[in-house]
Amino acid sequence: DAKTTQPNSMESNEEEPVHLPCNHSTISGTDYIHWYRQLPSQGPEYVIHGLTSNVNNRMASLAIAEDRKSSTLILHRATLRDAAVYYCILRDYFNFGNEKLTFGTGTRLTIIP
Amino acid sequence: DTGVSQDPRHKITKRGQNVTFRCDPISEHNRLYWYRQTLGQGPEFLTYFQNEAQLEKSRLLSDRFSAERPKGSFSTLEIQRTEQGDSAMYLCASSLEPGQGYSQPQHFGDGTRLSIL
Numbered sequence: 001d002a003k004t005t006q007p008n009s010m011e012s013n014e015e016e017p018v019h020l021p022c023n024h025s026t027i028s029g030t031d032y033i034h035w036y037r038q039l040p041s042q043g044p045e046y047v048i049h050g051l052t053s054n055v056n057n058r059m060a061s062l063a064i065a066e067d068r069k070s071s072t073l074i075l076h077r078a079t080l081r082d083a084a085v086y087y088c089i090l091r092d093y094f095n096f097g098n099e100k101l102t103f104g105t106g107t108r109l110t111i112i113p
Numbered sequence: 114d115t116g117v118s119q120d121p122r123h124k125i126t127k128r129g130q131n132v133t134f135r136c137d138p139i140s141e142h143n144r145l146y147w148y149r150q151t152l153g154q155g156p157e158f159l160t161y162f163q164n165e166a167q168l169e170k171s172r173l174l175s176d177r178f179s180a181e182r183p184k185g186s187f188s189t190l191e192i193q194r195t196e197q198g199d200s201a202m203y204l205c206a207s208s209l210e211p212g213q214g215y216s217q218p219q220h221f222g223d224g225t226r227l228s229i230l
Contacts, residue, residue: 042223043204043223099161099169
């Protein structure tokens with residue numbers, strides 16, 4: 001499986017934008033980029049996913065580099081509730097049978113009030 | 114709340130005992146997944162079902178572990194003869210069936226935390 005690399009931790013001030021980077025230099029053409037987050041004492045929560053184009057939803061935006069070797073999850077206005085571990089995961093949707101999510105250690109995001 | 118439900122939330126048992134966890138997925142989801150998470154690590158895949166069929170098992174799932182989904186609805190994960198190394202959070206997730214070329218996000222429960230004394 002293609003691997004992702006994320007910083008271990010990041011800090012951001014409340015009400016400011018947050019940019020969480022992810023490197024995936026060995027990404028294949030059929031790998032989708034997924035982001036999940038895990039709040040303390042909870043299971044992971046789906047955030048967003050994309051293939052080539054930038055994506056927006058109510059939670060966040062996903063910016064994907066033109067060569068697809070890196071991506072950035074953008075939280076437009078961080079709140080204390082966004083303090084969590086954020087996981088960047090690649091999933092190949094053209095490879096039936098590859099259904100599992102392969103989590104790394106993620107980025108622990110701390111929000112400073 | 115119609116999310117994924119797991120029971121119990123916490124389980125403490127002595128080494129060598131058997132334990133069983135239950136997962137109730139979102140009702141219309143035909144895919145159900147089990148993961149295990151140890152402290153400071155991301156979740157690790159254990160197994161998944163499509164309806165009642167168990168389609169993939171990780172090598173992490175030793176022969177002491179067994180998972181079932183008898184009617185394609187709820188699922189149970191049993192660990193026999195528990196060991197210290199089994200202490201972890203056991204997470205269940207469900208999803209609609211993915212298709213070739215499109216995604217279905219997995220929805221997770223809040224897990225069962227197992228502690229082996």
